[in-house]
Amino acid sequence: MEKWEKIRKHIYVSGRVQGVGFRFRAQQLARGFGLTGWVKNLDDGRVEMELQGTEVEMDRLFERLRQDRYIRIDGFQTERISPVEENGFQVRY
Numbered sequence: 001m002e003k004w005e006k007i008r009k010h011i012y013v014s015g016r017v018q019g020v021g022f023r024f025r026a027q028q029l030a031r032g033f034g035l036t037g038w039v040k041n042l043d044d045g046r047v048e049m050e051l052q053g054t055e056v057e058m059d060r061l062f063e064r065l066r067q068d069r070y071i072r073i074d075g076f077q078t079e080r081i082s083p084v085e086e087n088g089f090q091v092r093y
Contacts, residue, residue, distance in 0.1 A: 008037070008052040008083040015074035017047045022071050023091045029064050030089040033057040040092035052083055 013022075018041050026039045026049065035053035042048050051058050065071055 003055045005055075006053060006083055007055060008050060008081050009058065010079045010081050011049050011051065012042075012077040013047045013049065013073055013075075014045070016070070016072035018045055020070035021068070022047055022065070025065060025068055025071070026061065027089050027091055029061045033061055035061060036086045036089055038090045038092050050081070052086065 023039045023041065026047075029035075030037065030039075030051065030053075033053065035051050035057055037050040037052050039047060039049040051061070062073070066073055
């Protein structure tokens, strides 16, 4: 896989990821890095998201999220899925 190839990932993030601005920060960063997709809270305390863009930009997004003093990422479940046609990055409720 080329690291600048456009891909899409379905991701579950666990840790201290709710009530700490994770979704807003993810949206801000995704838009800044040119990623598309969505993010939402789950009832079990995790966050679910889909990101589309390059592996490099996704890595940068999570690098920045890890630097946030309120967010603590303990784990990921990631699955590569087919890219879709979309514009923008939304917070889902």
